[in-house]
Amino acid sequence: MSTWLRFRSSILLFCLLSGWNQGVDISAEYIIYSHENGYIRGAGKVVLTAGDYSVSGSVLMLDIRSMAGKIMGSAQLTPPGGKPVENDEVLFRLFPFRYLGRSYTRSIEYQGDRSLDHPLRGVELEELKKSSLYYECRSLTIKPTGQIVARHIIPYLLQVPSLPLKKFIIRKGEMTGRTVFFLENIDYTRQYGLSANLGFNLHRPVLQGEHRLKLFERGLFGSDGTPRGFIFQARDSLVQKNRDKPLVLDSLFNTDQGSYNLTLTHQSHFSGFHYTLAHNLSGRRGTRSYHLLTAGLSYRGWEKITPRLDFSTDYHSSRTYRISAPIQIIKSLRIHPGWERNVTGREIRRDDTRFFTRLDFSSSLVSFHSNLDITRDLVELTSRSAFSLQMGIPPVKFLQNRIRFVMAPFYTFTAFPGASGFTRTSTPGIQFSIASEGIGLPLGTILIPRFGLYHLWNGPESTKTNFDTQLSVEKKLGNFSVSLDYSLVSRFDPRDFWVQGYSMNHLSLRCELKKDPLYSLSSRVIFNDDFNPESITFLGRLSLPWQARLFASTVYQVRETRLATMEIYLQKDFIGLFKLRGGYSLSLKRFFIDLVQSL
């Protein structure tokens, strides 16, 4: 109880410090706010007070994202020092307050700022009540930062009412430059079960930090894994007057995995030089702690080239040196050459020196990306090299974009030491594909052809060509649709005087009777290479009263004349989060009832 009192006192103190009385006050018999939708609706004796303005009515709609809304139903606007004016509705925008009165008589009459005469985003009451977290309250204050403080509140967690509160910050609003503690959300996921996500942002002249704490509970729901725990993530920085952050601490504590990771970074600059010095400490349950020191120095005084030197060590036998220099020759052409040396030597000793370069060129017509990588193993005294080049050409479209043609040539080269000597592979290739939206045939039938070609030249001995052809014929008759799909996959591999290859046919017939959301019945017959039926599948769904549904599925193997699987079950959804299922499964060979999470 004392913790709760301290928490309430801290909220009150915070509210006093940050200017409680600023902002817009709204009261009504009923107000609902959903953070997911960023929307407020109110009903019954609605009163909005913005500075010296006051608007009253019977229905309120307010879009928090745009801070625009309207009050309807004999809406009465009282301007500062003026007499009340009655309209059918008053449209308004907050911060600063502007309004437009609208009356529906023989014609629509306006009064006020006509620039507000735009459609307002509308979210229905039912939609707001589908949120995993929403609040019903009697009054609230919206501050210019977007923060919302509500009074006489019932929070609804997963659509279940929870403990009523007298006063609570239900929206944290703009957090830049503020010290604020907040509840981000409460949700249920398959990974963590029920979890509450809290945040604390610290903003002081010399210290800034962002902290997130996830508290999770799996044990209550019988889920696998650690029954309960927390994940804490934070970044704290020392801040100088010129907004530089010379010292940054990143931390992560995860009781689910029993791990931690701490990194302390110092960075600064002088006369064009930028340097970084970081120490990382990490560990996991059952393993030893690991230390890593990283240092980097770069010079940013030149426009076209940025040389950089990096070094890292684990304080034992592993270390890495790296020199690189990205060069921007022209705007569309970049070269990134570099060299690095990796030395590791605890269990297995390795010592590699590596030269690498990357070239990127892009224009509106064509783009090139090339990589060259040469590595020398200084222990075994062997070398490896790899080169690749990809060319990108924009897709070509014909007949009002109904036909799309794509061509992508590429080249790769690798050389590496193998068991039987040095191996070199040189592989140019090209990929074509052509696809169309379909051709209309008589009787409302649509024919959709697709064609793809993939050719690889792996030297004169190994050249491969693949052809993928697909042809679909579709016909729809009201709720019934039928389609026949045929695909031919051919692989060709020329060897000396002959071409070795094979083709695979695939034919399937699909029938579907569908009327969303009432029912859906579909059946598919799959034929083998010789066009004999191989399997028949059936899927069915039927909506029942009380949001229940009946599902059935079977797979019948024609050649083996047996049912491979069959399932029939009833399913009931609960608030979109859980499903209760019960029925019979042939593969499990039993009747079953289970509660699963909705995906």
Place this chain on the structure above:
Amino acid sequence: MLLLFGCGVKVEDLPFRRYPVISRLEFLQDIEVSEDRIRKTVFPDPVPRFPLVIFLKLKAVEGPGTLQLRIYGENREQVYARTFPFGKPGRYYDYIVLYNRIEDLPGTRFRYAVFYNRDLICSGSFGVNRSVDAPPNSARKIPNSP
């Protein structure tokens, strides 16, 4: 007076919705109403065409009342108005369904306003498609639960 345990809130201070609200407003191509179900035919195109049916659902209504539908054209002049009385004294209705067929109105852009008794409860705007090239109004029927 009941002070809810530990939170300092009186029951009478808590929000409980008791006010009518329009939960749905749709523009339909056609509607068939039988004793136990409503069969709605929606437009195949997002933009409706004349003739159309305005369909709305008013929730949580007590006693008798009137719903009034007013439609205004592009020049802000009223082009349509109709009043629908409903309900009996002392009766509570979970919801009331209103549907009204409109054959044609001048113009393509409209603003509508729905009044419950004398209070505006819902307003908005809609456009209609009058182009000859628009897709035909092929029927797509969605039956409602009873």
